[in-house]
Amino acid sequence: MARTALTFTLNDAEAAVFVDPGANLIDVLRRGVGDLSPKQGCAQGSCGACTVLIDGVPHLACLTLAETVEGRRVETSGGLADGPDLHPLQKAFMEGFAAQCGFCTAGMLMAARALLDRVPNPSREEVIEAISGNLCRCTGYEPIVDAILAAAQEMQGNRRMMR
Amino acid sequence: MAIHKGRGFAAINYPIGMNLGGDPAQALVHSTPDGKFMVALSAIDLGQGMKSVTRQIAAETIGVPVEDVYVDTADSDTGPHDMGSFASRGTHRVGNAVIRAAAEARKQLLEAAAEELEVNASDLDTDGRGNIHVKGAPGRSITVMETSQAAQFKQGRTLAGRGIFLIPLSGTDPDTGEMTPVSCFAHAALVIDLEVDDETGEVEVTQINSAYEVGRALNPRLVEQQLIGGAWMGVSHALYETTEPYYPDRSHGPVDFNHYVMPGPGQIVPHHIAVLERPAEDAPFGGKGPGEMCANPVLPAVANAVYNAVGVRCDTLPITPEKILRGLRANGGARPQGRR
Numbered sequence: 001m002a003r004t005a006l007t008f009t010l011n012d013a014e015a016a017v018f019v020d021p022g023a024n025l026i027d028v029l030r031r032g033v034g035d036l037s038p039k040q041g042c043a044q045g046s047c048g049a050c051t052v053l054i055d056g057v058p059h060l061a062c063l064t065l066a067e068t069v070e071g072r073r074v075e076t077s078g079g080l081a082d083g084p085d086l087h088p089l090q091k092a093f094m095e096g097f098a099a100q101c102g103f104c105t106a107g108m109l110m111a112a113r114a115l116l117d118r119v120p121n122p123s124r125e126e127v128i129e130a131i132s133g134n135l136c137r138c139t140g141y142e143p144i145v146d147a148i149l150a151a152a153q154e155m156q157g158n159r160r161m162m163r
Numbered sequence: 164m165a166i167h168k169g170r171g172f173a174a175i176n177y178p179i180g181m182n183l184g185g186d187p188a189q190a191l192v193h194s195t196p197d198g199k200f201m202v203a204l205s206a207i208d209l210g211q212g213m214k215s216v217t218r219q220i221a222a223e224t225i226g227v228p229v230e231d232v233y234v235d236t237a238d239s240d241t242g243p244h245d246m247g248s249f250a251s252r253g254t255h256r257v258g259n260a261v262i263r264a265a266a267e268a269r270k271q272l273l274e275a276a277a278e279e280l281e282v283n284a285s286d287l288d289t290d291g292r293g294n295i296h297v298k299g300a301p302g303r304s305i306t307v308m309e310t311s312q313a314a315q316f317k318q319g320r321t322l323a324g325r326g327i328f329l330i331p332l333s334g335t336d337p338d339t340g341e342m343t344p345v346s347c348f349a350h351a352a353l354v355i356d357l358e359v360d361d362e363t364g365e366v367e368v369t370q371i372n373s374a375y376e377v378g379r380a381l382n383p384r385l386v387e388q389q390l391i392g393g394a395w396m397g398v399s400h401a402l403y404e405t406t407e408p409y410y411p412d413r414s415h416g417p418v419d420f421n422h423y424v425m426p427g428p429g430q431i432v433p434h435h436i437a438v439l440e441r442p443a444e445d446a447p448f449g450g451k452g453p454g455e456m457c458a459n460p461v462l463p464a465v466a467n468a469v470y471n472a473v474g475v476r477c478d479t480l481p482i483t484p485e486k487i488l489r490g491l492r493a494n495g496g497a498r499p500q501g502r503r
Contacts, residue, residue: 046420097388100210128428135420138210140395141428143388 008069010035011079019066026050026061029076037078037106041135048134051107052076058114060133077106080113088158089113089151096147100138107134112148120159121152164362167499169472173464174352177456178345179446180252185329188256189243190264192221194322196315198293198308200225200268202234205242206257211454212385213253217261219381220447224265225272226289227307243325251454254381255347258447259328267324275314275322276305347443349451350376353394355464359472361497364484366469368398371434371461379442379449386453390436393457398432399425400458401465405481474498 003018010033017032026043029035029052041049043062050061053075080087086094089109099105108131115122115130122130127148128141136144180186191203202221208214214234222229236242245257269289276295277284280303288298289307296304314320333343356370371394380386403424406416417423442449462480470476474497475490491497 042420044419097384100212100388100392102210128431131428135425135427137396138392139388140392140431140434142391142395142431142434145428145431 004067006066006070008071009073011075015074021067023066024062025052025059025064025066025069025074028066029061029074032066035076035078037076038110039103039106041103041107046135047104047107048111048131049104049107051110051134053110053114056114056117058111075110075113077109080109087113087151088154089116089148092147092151092154093144096143096150098139098143098147104134104136108136108144112151115148116152116155121156122149124149164360165497167359167361167472167497169357169359169468169470169499170502171355171357171464171466171468171471172352173355173460173462173467175350175456175460177251177349177351177454177459179250179255179347179349179451179454180330180345181250182330182333182344182346184246185332186246186250186252186256187327187329188245188252188260190217190257190260190326191243192225192261192264192268192324192326194268194272194311194314196312198227198306198311199231199233200227200265200322202232202261202264203242204234204236204257204261205239205245206248206253207236208234209248211248211253211389212382213248213257215385216254216381216450216452217257220258220261221265223448224262225269226291228291228293231293231307251349251452251456253454254450254452255443255446256328258381258450258452259445260326262447263326263328264324265326267326268322269324271314271320271322271324272307272310275318275320276310278318279305279310279313347378347445347451349378349453349456351456351460353460353464355461355468357465357468357472359469359487359497361473361491364487364491366402366465366482366484366487367430368402368432368465371398371432373434373460374437374439375453375456376439376441377453378446378451379440380438381448381450383438386438387436389453390438390457391434393453393455394434394461395426395432397458397461398465400480401462402426402481402483408483410479471500472497474500 006019007016015033019028026040038052039049041047045060045063051058052061055073111131111134127145194200218232218234222232273284273287293307294304314322335342353373357368359366443451475487477486
């Protein structure tokens with residue numbers, strides 16, 4: 001079958017890759033472009049490990065046809081850090097011991113990132129709602145919820161300082 | 164039809180590691196020319212923090228900053244032999260092997276430094292910040308990096324250590340069958356509060372209170388992390404998870420995460436933990452490690468709490484609404500056991 005040329009923005013950089021018809025975004029990100037930050041867990045949309053943002057909205061990359069991101073903006077957890085400076089979410093996950101095996105972390109971070117972009121000062125319930133599509137085996141979720149709330153506070157503080 | 168509150172208790176004496184075949188663990192430590200130390204292991208960190216804890220143990224034993232130690236869990240082809248990461252054995256078995264390897268590396272480090280400073284190695288000490296000095300004369304010192312470079316490029320010696328930890332083999336008494344399978348136990352007690360809906364059979368765990376005796380908590384935040392996550396898994400095993408819901412009939416088993424039920428972030432249970440530290444004599448710096456017993460006592464405590472709430476004794480897991488409803492029907496309704 002003919003392969004299709006696909007161009008999109010990946011974490012603020014141009015990405016261009018040839019894809020097979022029907023290829024999943026997760027395969028194209030990991031194997032085609034080499035961004036190994038999104039994880040493939042269940043490959044059927046029930047674990048959330050592959051969560052990426054497309055035009056700022058969380059999507060399950062394992063259920064997304066790669067060709068649908070043509071010309072769009074894809075963000076993965078690999079693009080969260082600014083050089084050596086971790087994103088406040090990454091810092092909060094680290095300081096709050098919100099990761100153990102780490103397999104869910106990339107998806108959790110992106111689900112949280114989408115929430116904080118939309119709701120900068122979320123309630124505990126809103127955080128729980130935002131990550132309810134992401135499975136975690138290790139943490140019992142509580143440290144993750146706490147870390148996202150801590151990151152929200154940190155980011156609010158940063159915004160106040162910049163004003 | 165009503166919601167019934169129940170409270171259940173369970174205690175556990177949990178064996179650290181196993182003694183079959185002596186349960187050996189090995190570690191290799193060597194210095195690199197930039198004054199850092201590399202610890203090679205074949206036990207794998209699954210997220211429980213073994214890399215962090217063995218790094219702390221190595222740094223403490225060699226006498227260098229924790230930042231100057233790397234832990235490489237390699238693989239079973241290239242690393243020193245290890246039985247693996249299971250049986251709550253990581254901190255205790257692997258940690259003990261690391262202490263031995265690190266102690267040998269420290270000895271060689273001090274010998275190399277002694278040659279450079281022209282003193283006896285026994286007169287030297289480390290400051291834990293990357294320096295080696297003459298005891299009582301901190302001015303006469305050499306850095307760990309200078310020492311490892313001198314060893315490598317001038318003295319032609321390695322700063323390395325080998326360690327193995329092996330539990331004394333325990334034979335079986337032919338008359339009584341008695342043996343000593345375990346040399347080190349950790350302990351815990353746990354109280355579960357929950358509610359049972361006698362109309363739907365659904366259980367909601369409302370609170371966990373626990374006390375864990377894990378020897379010394381070598382990394383208290385990691386211990387807490389394990390206990391919180393492990394208790395969550397215990398609740399999940401007690402009430403939800405199974406691959407064979409009608410065992411031994413294999414039908415109707417889950418085929419994916421939509422059918423393999425687990426609690427989500429909306430079902431976080433408040434968990435109050437008391438970590439009791441009673442350093443174990445044969446454990447690395449006294450630390451036994453929390454391990455599997457993070458999850459285990461939760462299961463009987465939940466079963467006891469369900470019995471306490473509605474008088475239904477479930478002796479198979481998970482304790483599903485179906486089993487509770489069948490029990491309620493057999494008993495002719497809920498029989499709350501009351502608080503004692």
